[in-house]
Amino acid sequence: AQKEELKVKKLNKKPSDASESAPVPRVMKPMTKEEWEKQQSVVRRVLDPETGRTRLVKGDGEILEEIVSRERHQEINKQATQGDGLFFQRKLGITDR
Template sequence: MKAQEAKSRTEEPLHGPSLELPQESLEEIGPVLTDEQKSRIQAMKPMTKEEWDARQSVIRRVMDPETGRVRLIKGDGEVLEEIVSRDRHREINKQATTNDGLTFQMRSGII
């Protein structure tokens, strides 16, 4: 009986930390980053001059849905002026004033 107990003890795996890892677990050790985490890391690192210039060279038209105003936005948020004719300027102001009035009336509960 003692021989069987001694034999079963030697056949049992040793418990505790082991330096030998199976090949499957070696692949899982490194951190797995999601796309959101990667974008946060990218956002946290400093930009190079070339990246900054590339970002600032993008000019886009943005429309404010409440007032209907359209603005030119450069890069990260600088508002640019657009050169237009006198007639176009009057048309823009007329439309903006109308939309501003409608927005005010909607917020104050008149309409």
């Protein structure tokens, strides 16, 4: 424990010419179970700008499936197919959009 305190003190020590707003380096350590669960509990919607798809992404980047009605599924599939087509055309240089 004493060695860890020394390391932390050394890392937090600022040179005399450093500005006051300089960030303090963090010591790398494994996440606790609570920290990991907190990170995993965050689910966000992320838009893929290239294809126009919206995905549910869990804390560490895991892609989640969303349960939707049949009609909504068809609508999503239609939009995704159209977005994929536009993306492919842009890659080929066929359209400017």
